Amino acid sequence: MKVIVKRACGHTTAEALYGSAAERERKTRWLDRSVCTACYRAAELTQAQCQTSTLPTLTGSQAQIDWATTIRAGALIQVDAVGDHCTTPADQVLFAELHDRLTNITAAAWWISQRGASAHVLLNAVRTSSPT
Numbered sequence: 001m002k003v004i005v006k007r008a009c010g011h012t013t014a015e016a017l018y019g020s021a022a023e024r025e026r027k028t029r030w031l032d033r034s035v036c037t038a039c040y041r042a043a044e045l046t047q048a049q050c051q052t053s054t055l056p057t058l059t060g061s062q063a064q065i066d067w068a069t070t071i072r073a074g075a076l077i078q079v080d081a082v083g084d085h086c087t088t089p090a091d092q093v094l095f096a097e098l099h100d101r102l103t104n105i106t107a108a109a110w111w112i113s114q115r116g117a118s119a120h121v122l123l124n125a126v127r128t129s130s131p132t
C-alpha cells in the first residue's frame with residue numbers, strides 16, 4: 001500500500017507500507033517524525049563538510065566531491081580512533097605520517113573507491129603507496 005506522507009522536514013514522500021494495520025500505522029508515525037532522504041543526505045553532507053573543513057579540497061565532479069566528503073569524514077573518525085591506540089612514540093610518528101598522507105589524498109574517486117574500507121585498510125593503502 002503506497003501512501004503520501006508529510007515528513008518532519010516539510011517535504012512529502014510516497015512510501016510503500018506493508019504489514020498489519022498496526023505496523024503500517026507505526027511506520028507512518030515514524031515517517032511523520034523523520035526527515036526525507038534528500039534532507040537527511042544534505043544534513044549528513046553539511047556535517048561532513050564541517051568535520052573536514054581544514055582538510056585539502058577534494059577534486060572531481062560535484063557529485064563525487066559531495067559523496068567523497070561524507071565518506072572521508074566517516075573514514076577519518078575511524079582512523080583517528082586507531083591513532084588513539086598508538087602508545088609508543090615510534091607508533092605515534094608512523095601514525096601521524098600515514099594520517100598526513102591519507103588526509104592529503106584529494107581525489108574524490110579514490111575515497112569513493114575506498115568506501116566501506118576499515119581504518120586499517122586505509123592506513124595500509126597509504127603505507128604501501130609511494131608518497132605523493
Ligand SMILES: [Zn+2]
Nearest residue numbers: 009011036039
Ligand atoms: Zn526533506
